[in-house]
Amino acid sequence: MAEEIQTNTAEKRTKPVVWLEATLGLAAAIVLFSMMTVTLVDVVGRYAFNAPLPSGYELIQLGMALLVFLVLPILTARDEQVRIDIFQRLLPPWLRPYFRLASLALSLIVILGFAWLLWRRGASFVVSGETTSNLSMPLAPLAFFIAASWVATAIIVAVQPLYWHNPGDSGNAR
Amino acid sequence: MIAAGSGFIALFLLLAVGVPLGFAMALVGFVGFGLLVNFEAASYSVGQIVFDNVMNYGFSVLPLFILMGNFVARSRLAEELFAAADAFVGHRRGGLAMATILACGGFSSVCGSSVATAATMVKIGLPPMRRRGYADSLATAAIAAGGTLGILIPPSTVMVIFGILTGTDIGKLFAAGIVPGAIAVLCLLAAVGVATAMKPEIGPGGVKQGWAQRLQALKQIWGILVLFVLVMGGIYFGIFTATEAAGIGAAGAFGFVILRRLLGWRDLRRTLIETARTTALMFVILFGALIFSNFIEAAGLPTALSRWITNLDVAPLIVILAIIAIYLVLGCALESISMVLLTVPIFFPIAMGLKFDPLWFGILVVVVTEISMITPPVGLNIFVINAMAPEVPAGVVIRGLVPFIAAEVVLVLLLVFVPQMATFLPSLMQ
Numbered sequence: 001m002a003e004e005i006q007t008n009t010a011e012k013r014t015k016p017v018v019w020l021e022a023t024l025g026l027a028a029a030i031v032l033f034s035m036m037t038v039t040l041v042d043v044v045g046r047y048a049f050n051a052p053l054p055s056g057y058e059l060i061q062l063g064m065a066l067l068v069f070l071v072l073p074i075l076t077a078r079d080e081q082v083r084i085d086i087f088q089r090l091l092p093p094w095l096r097p098y099f100r101l102a103s104l105a106l107s108l109i110v111i112l113g114f115a116w117l118l119w120r121r122g123a124s125f126v127v128s129g130e131t132t133s134n135l136s137m138p139l140a141p142l143a144f145f146i147a148a149s150w151v152a153t154a155i156i157v158a159v160q161p162l163y164w165h166n167p168g169d170s171g172n173a174r
Numbered sequence: 175m176i177a178a179g180s181g182f183i184a185l186f187l188l189l190a191v192g193v194p195l196g197f198a199m200a201l202v203g204f205v206g207f208g209l210l211v212n213f214e215a216a217s218y219s220v221g222q223i224v225f226d227n228v229m230n231y232g233f234s235v236l237p238l239f240i241l242m243g244n245f246v247a248r249s250r251l252a253e254e255l256f257a258a259a260d261a262f263v264g265h266r267r268g269g270l271a272m273a274t275i276l277a278c279g280g281f282s283s284v285c286g287s288s289v290a291t292a293a294t295m296v297k298i299g300l301p302p303m304r305r306r307g308y309a310d311s312l313a314t315a316a317i318a319a320g321g322t323l324g325i326l327i328p329p330s331t332v333m334v335i336f337g338i339l340t341g342t343d344i345g346k347l348f349a350a351g352i353v354p355g356a357i358a359v360l361c362l363l364a365a366v367g368v369a370t371a372m373k374p375e376i377g378p379g380g381v382k383q384g385w386a387q388r389l390q391a392l393k394q395i396w397g398i399l400v401l402f403v404l405v406m407g408g409i410y411f412g413i414f415t416a417t418e419a420a421g422i423g424a425a426g427a428f429g430f431v432i433l434r435r436l437l438g439w440r441d442l443r444r445t446l447i448e449t450a451r452t453t454a455l456m457f458v459i460l461f462g463a464l465i466f467s468n469f470i471e472a473a474g475l476p477t478a479l480s481r482w483i484t485n486l487d488v489a490p491l492i493v494i495l496a497i498i499a500i501y502l503v504l505g506c507a508l509e510s511i512s513m514v515l516l517t518v519p520i521f522f523p524i525a526m527g528l529k530f531d532p533l534w535f536g537i538l539v540v541v542v543t544e545i546s547m548i549t550p551p552v553g554l555n556i557f558v559i560n561a562m563a564p565e566v567p568a569g570v571v572i573r574g575l576v577p578f579i580a581a582e583v584v585l586v587l588l589l590v591f592v593p594q595m596a597t598f599l600p601s602l603m604q
Contacts, residue, residue, distance in 0.1 A: 028445065030448050032449060034423050035238065042421060043414050060234045061234070061235070062229075064231075064234050065229055067237060068453060071454045072458070074451060075458070078451075081197070083192055083258070084195060099192050106188065107193055110193075111195040112202070113204065113220075118221055121221035141226075146228070
């Protein structure tokens, strides 16, 4: 599912989801609202006062990275990643939990891989001392933050089976 | 070719096991690239793809346009659009279905997503159609089909992704979508006309409203007009970039819901988090698709395919028709964003090699993607209807969709034979 479907039905949110939304979610909300405000101030400043916001461009870039990786763990906790589930529906019910476990294990490998590779990227930024061009913000902390987000995601995936109340259910079967 | 083929087989196996799409593409892409080139290069490129794309200024247009659509969805502007359309055409046979399509078209001009458009219109269009005794098949299909306008009428998330993938100007792509979008509305209206002419009982007419009421209803839609003119006008006349337009559109829509006192703190937070989640969802697929295309490129598939097609020595038109046919088949099984991400890196160079216009090709991709959203078994808009009106069986929706799918195919053919539909407006921009 590439996009959120707003349904009328009450959301069923597990405890971790509620907690994550109150912390990381709130932070992401603030980042997004700031991105909107920065763009507005930048354009209005440019035309009305002939004074664009200095480094608005870089703030937006930074905002994007924060936005995506603040909510990645929430997305995963809500099990919202896009799956093509036509195959699973064809499976006999007793086989589904095994497939689900296999998909979880494979996902975990990918997520930890992402974490490791982004960590390495951060380490290379430390060595090169690379910064953003305008504000001279070092890039290394950002790469480490992204790696940390993947680690958090990995932890969430690893504990997911604890929240499977219905073992016959094949995940977000849409 | 063997490498690419095994890659696709591995990808389908992972998807069959139930691995999320983005992760499956990333895994196959990484391993494939590692085996073909080496794992040091593969590791480096994954880090680079994730970091550089999430820091890509151009992509910030996605969350901001999604945010704008989410604010608009809360603003009651869609209700007013429907009321205005209803005042003009609602009394006709199938009139409420036509009003739904018109309202979808209007809503799409301030919302870049088909799913959001369909989800918003289910709540608004379905109850009045039910009250008047419309068949569920027509009522739900009109919403699912009308919803697809979300990505064709600018702004459009699919155009943004196409633009960034191919280096095509997003503002010009938006301009290119306007005329085909309007024609798409006409095609869908015609589909309602044909369906109700064949079976009048599925969409009974109603009482005609007077001109006083019509003008009254029309006055209410100024909000949408202001937003559309602000955003698209700003882009079209080069006052600001697509990204800036997205920020301004979101701020404008935010202003609307605040002025109308329709947004409390909780709603605001929910809307922002929802938007962030949708964005991150797209990014996970984006990372996966880019890593996978890296591998496909290293395996030489696009080049081999291009060479093969050039050597075939068939008319370029035949190639385009073949690409469309591939899209229609793929569209049944793939979700829209991933279909665009996976296919554009392969087909775009072919289309450019045959000297087609990039903007035209972009709009063509968007229209076939629209069709993919209403073709079973994986049609996103069918799922939306199913999630929000679960009492209507998917089979009923799909049966109702047949005339609309036919209308969209007509639109594709129109676009193929009259490419000026897409290229005329952007040609006037500086």
